Amino acid sequence: MDKIxxxxxxxxxxxxxxxxxxxxxxxxxxxxxxxxxxxxxxLQNKTFDLVICDIEMPGITGLDFxxxxxxxxxxxxxxxxxTGYLDxxxxxxxxxxxxxDFIQKPxxxxxxxxxxxxxxxxxxxxxxxxxxxxxxxxTDLTIIINPAHFSKYSISKVFAxxxxxNFKLPPDLLNEILICIDEMxxxxxxxxxxxxxxxERFLSRQGFQDLLTxxxxxxxxxxxxxxxxxxxxxxxxxxxxxxxxxxxxFEHELWLKGLEDNPGREVLEYGxxxxxxxxxxxxxKFSKQGRCLRIKKDISGYLTDAIFPS
Amino acid sequence: MNxxxxxxxxxxIMKIDGIINSENAHLFQERLSEVxxxxxxxxxxxxxxxxxxSSTGIGKLLLFYKDFIGRNGEIEVVxxxxxxxxxxxxxxxxxxxxxxxx
Numbered sequence: 001m002d003k004i005x006x007x008x009x010x011x012x013x014x015x016x017x018x019x020x021x022x023x024x025x026x027x028x029x030x031x032x033x034x035x036x037x038x039x040x041x042x043l044q045n046k047t048f049d050l051v052i053c054d055i056e057m058p059g060i061t062g063l064d065f066x067x068x069x070x071x072x073x074x075x076x077x078x079x080x081x082x083t084g085y086l087d088x089x090x091x092x093x094x095x096x097x098x099x100x101d102f103i104q105k106p107x108x109x110x111x112x113x114x115x116x117x118x119x120x121x122x123x124x125x126x127x128x129x130x131x132x133x134x135x136x137x138x139t140d141l142t143i144i145i146n147p148a149h150f151s152k153y154s155i156s157k158v159f160a161x162x163x164x165x166n167f168k169l170p171p172d173l174l175n176e177i178l179i180c181i182d183e184m185x186x187x188x189x190x191x192x193x194x195x196x197x198x199x200e201r202f203l204s205r206q207g208f209q210d211l212l213t214x215x216x217x218x219x220x221x222x223x224x225x226x227x228x229x230x231x232x233x234x235x236x237x238x239x240x241x242x243x244x245x246x247x248x249x250f251e252h253e254l255w256l257k258g259l260e261d262n263p264g265r266e267v268l269e270y271g272x273x274x275x276x277x278x279x280x281x282x283x284x285k286f287s288k289q290g291r292c293l294r295i296k297k298d299i300s301g302y303l304t305d306a307i308f309p310s
Numbered sequence: 311m312n313x314x315x316x317x318x319x320x321x322x323i324m325k326i327d328g329i330i331n332s333e334n335a336h337l338f339q340e341r342l343s344e345v346x347x348x349x350x351x352x353x354x355x356x357x358x359x360x361x362x363x364s365s366t367g368i369g370k371l372l373l374f375y376k377d378f379i380g381r382n383g384e385i386e387v388v389x390x391x392x393x394x395x396x397x398x399x400x401x402x403x404x405x406x407x408x409x410x411x412x
Binding site: 037040041044068071072154155156157171172175176178179182183186187201202204205208272273275276279 | 311312327328329331332333336339340359361362363364365366368369370373391393396397400401
């Protein structure tokens with residue numbers, strides 16, 4: 001079994017040094033950050049099992065840091081907070097933000113190891129679902145979206161929560177996947193389903209909502225559906241995403257050829273979404289007169305411990 | 311996604327962290343409108359903690375760019391994350407304004 005990865009965040013060099021020594025001797029793999037900004041950067045580039053963070057730091061405080069972790073990574077990263085005093089207001093805020101545990105300073109080695117072990121144990125119980133996914137050859141999720149309800153939910157958030165709960169995706173890969181999902185489904189909605197003109201896409205939020213309400217009174221539009229499928233093919237190390245709408249399609253062959261010749265062309269006018277998908281995927285294929293788009297992404301390099309941790 | 315906006319003289323400083331996607335791009339548009347309606351002549355964008363931007367977000371930025379340079383404004387991305395820098399280079403936005411990497 002791999003070592004548990006910990007990130008310690010504190011502005012005190014002596015605490016970072018002593019704590020990392022204690023935890024390394026206890027068998028953990030330890031990385032350090034001197035402030036919240038550095039810690040957030042490290043989280044972007046590496047997956048940690050647990051973060052231990054001081055509350056009182058200059059710049060981004062422990063609570064600010066915890067909030068950013070929850071905003072950006074949901075509940076996938078556990079955070080234990082360290083503090084010299086347990087002020088009631090801080091405590092309540094931290095609980096609301098989802099702190100996993102608290103450690104009182106000065107730090108007692110046995111206390112912190114107990115807190116880490118119990119947090120990791122809770123995480124493992126939760127990760128039983130990941131174990132299930134780990135042994136599947138293929139995971140296939142297909143959804144059919146009714147345009148009348150599209151704007152009520154955040155597709156990105158739904159997928160972010162599902163992917164963070166069931167797989168241990170590296171942050172960069174997760175971001176790219178979420179942007180792909182957003183591009184594919186949103187384009188199917190505004191182009192394939194609503195057939196919006198360019199000027200209609202830049203309305204204010206309220207203007208857009210009013211237009212949407214109006215468009216959806218047309219039965220031809222209201223009866224359209226968006227089908228989206230998300231497949232992790234563990235055998236072939238491939239991620240496949242497909243979206244299909246009930247619109248009129250477009251001249252995809254011509255467009256794709258132009259895109260291959262010059263990926264950044266006409267960026268000021270249109271086609272940014274397709275350019276972006278082209279950039280983020282390893283293969284892109286249109287069918288059904290352009291109504292259906294399938295992209296593939298090679299994830300073979302992530303298919304061991306990164307996505308399916310032991 | 312969080313957007314911080316402050317003004318120093320005629321410079322607007324906008325700092326974004328998180329992902330700009332189709333669901334929150336309107337918030338980005340609203341902050342850009344604040345800049346457009348201010349006396350700012352330069353917009354400094356700090357995208358170091360911005361992990362990605364969807365085409366809808368890029369569209370909002372380009373729409374602002376067209377209007378802003380129309381009144382002699384300038385945009386500079388003072389810092390960007392690797393993914394945003396790569397994206398801006400791919401879409402050739404670095405030909406429209408200066409884009410600095412992290």
